[in-house]
Amino acid sequence: MSERSGVGAVQVAILEALAATAGRGFRSNEHVLREAESRIGLAPWYAYPVLVDLAQPWKMPVTLVDGQGNFGSRGNDPAASRRYTESRLTEAGRVVLAAERRDLAPVPVGLINGTTYRDGTQPPFRPLAVIEAIRHVIRHPIATAQDIVSMIGPPDFITGCTVTGDLEAFAAGLPTELRLQAKITISDDGQSVIVENIPPNITTDDAAMSIAKRAGQTSDLSQPSPLHTATRLDVSSVWDESNSRTPDGRIVCKPATGVPPEQVRDQLTTVYGVYTTIYVALPRSLSATIRQWVETNQAEDLAASLTALETAIRDAT
Amino acid sequence: MAGSAPSAEDGTNGDPAGYPAGVLAAAVLATTGVSFVLVGSAALWLRGESIPVGDADVVIEPGEQNMRRARAALADMALQPHAVPQAARLAMLDIVTIMTSYGKIDCLLRRGRLDWDRLRTNADVMLVAGAEVVVAAGSDAWKLRRRFKDVRR
Numbered sequence: 001m002s003e004r005s006g007v008g009a010v011q012v013a014i015l016e017a018l019a020a021t022a023g024r025g026f027r028s029n030e031h032v033l034r035e036a037e038s039r040i041g042l043a044p045w046y047a048y049p050v051l052v053d054l055a056q057p058w059k060m061p062v063t064l065v066d067g068q069g070n071f072g073s074r075g076n077d078p079a080a081s082r083r084y085t086e087s088r089l090t091e092a093g094r095v096v097l098a099a100e101r102r103d104l105a106p107v108p109v110g111l112i113n114g115t116t117y118r119d120g121t122q123p124p125f126r127p128l129a130v131i132e133a134i135r136h137v138i139r140h141p142i143a144t145a146q147d148i149v150s151m152i153g154p155p156d157f158i159t160g161c162t163v164t165g166d167l168e169a170f171a172a173g174l175p176t177e178l179r180l181q182a183k184i185t186i187s188d189d190g191q192s193v194i195v196e197n198i199p200p201n202i203t204t205d206d207a208a209m210s211i212a213k214r215a216g217q218t219s220d221l222s223q224p225s226p227l228h229t230a231t232r233l234d235v236s237s238v239w240d241e242s243n244s245r246t247p248d249g250r251i252v253c254k255p256a257t258g259v260p261p262e263q264v265r266d267q268l269t270t271v272y273g274v275y276t277t278i279y280v281a282l283p284r285s286l287s288a289t290i291r292q293w294v295e296t297n298q299a300e301d302l303a304a305s306l307t308a309l310e311t312a313i314r315d316a317t
Numbered sequence: 318m319a320g321s322a323p324s325a326e327d328g329t330n331g332d333p334a335g336y337p338a339g340v341l342a343a344a345v346l347a348t349t350g351v352s353f354v355l356v357g358s359a360a361l362w363l364r365g366e367s368i369p370v371g372d373a374d375v376v377i378e379p380g381e382q383n384m385r386r387a388r389a390a391l392a393d394m395a396l397q398p399h400a401v402p403q404a405a406r407l408a409m410l411d412i413v414t415i416m417t418s419y420g421k422i423d424c425l426l427r428r429g430r431l432d433w434d435r436l437r438t439n440a441d442v443m444l445v446a447g448a449e450v451v452v453a454a455g456s457d458a459w460k461l462r463r464r465f466k467d468v469r470r
Contacts, residue, residue: 166369211418217345225447227348227448229446231419273396273418
């Protein structure tokens with residue numbers, strides 16, 4: 001990871017290549033990748049999955065690449081071939097590049113985006129909360145660990161799922177497992193139960209399949225056993241309404257005849273896909289991570305780089 | 318000897334719906350007739366440990382017939398059935414992870430080839446929502462967990 005931005009070496013090469021080949025416009029990813037891979041000696045097309053991750057807006061809170069064309073979906077659709085997609089830098093991507101080139105002081109983008117989107121163990125956080133916590137530590141070097149942790153808050157996944165688990169252990173730097181859960185609501189007319197904000201580490205297609213499987217597995221049993229009772233999902237039909245307007249997923253479940261929607265809502269919390277788990281670990285405690293970042297970089301103009309990053313993030317939302 | 322899963326003291330209060338998903342995954346797999354020993358966090362939870370259960374780790378008994386049964390059962394439970402390897406391939410692989418509506422099932426196939434007799438001898442049958450699940454001895458489950466994970470106890 002780069003010390004200037006916390007962004008990986010291949011990612012930085014992609015950003016450099018985008019700046020070199022695309023300027024402010026879009027550029028075919030075939031050209032971008034050729035440039036990026038020649039810069040750091042990668043085998044051909046090795047960097048494409050990395051570029052796709054950078055451009056998929058549901059992957060990380062600070063998106064560094066603006067993609068044009070088919071970059072896949074939150075379902076199981078992959079991105080189109082590099083020949084049919086184009087990219088350009090986002091403003092945040094420009095800020096990262098400026099930090100890498102020492103035109104700006106370092107920015108904590110790696111700390112914000114985490115690494116769980118690539119099966120790493122560092123989860124993402126609310127971008128503006130991290131920036132604010134860093135400013136707080138700069139202003140108040142003796143800020144307590146508790147202050148820092150409460151300012152940053154728990155890990156925050158871009159799909160908006162809820163995060164529970166041993167957050168205290170996590171903030172203390174201990175490896176732990178967190179539970180991510182989708183939002184489950186009952187429709188205004190009480191006729192359906194809606195699952196939204198699906199955790200990021202499962203596709204919406206798989207989440208919908210999981211609900212349908214569970215409903216199917218348990219609906220055809222005539223003699224309810226205790227296991228049937230424990231695993232039942234009283235749903236008569238499932239629609240996956242996830243699309244580009246609902247990128248965080250939307251799955252609609254119709255309760256079986258005579259089953260209250262509240263019961264289905266509770267049953268859904270046991271269905272994998274509606275919830276997932278994720279293994280997380282920071283290299284050190286959260287407060288120590290922030291303190292160390294400030295101590296390492298405080299000789300530079302952090303106020304300017306943090307403002308540039310904040311502006312880029314705000315403008316993107 | 319058949320034991321029964323923890324109830325009042327573990328928070329389930331005898332309510333089958335109180336089982337973690339990983340434990341239920343093992344129970345559902347057990348009803349298909351596949352021969353396996355449950356290890357990992359689900360086994361430890363059933364042994365009364367206060368531990369979060371992320372997934373089901375199962376050591377599958379080697380042998381052609383059981384592999385065929387396992388393949389069929391796992392394909393039936395899997396969110397992506399085509400991703401489940403054929404029985405002959407299962408017999409050669411080390412670990413296969415299957416995503417189900419109960420979460421991940423990690424099939425520790427190599428461990429089964431190396432250690433089946435010992436694990437099975439030390440294990441007990443426990444009832445999970447009426448299903449008989451073969452659960453590894455606590456010492457075996459901890460040993461395997463430490464080998465693969467670094468989660469605080």
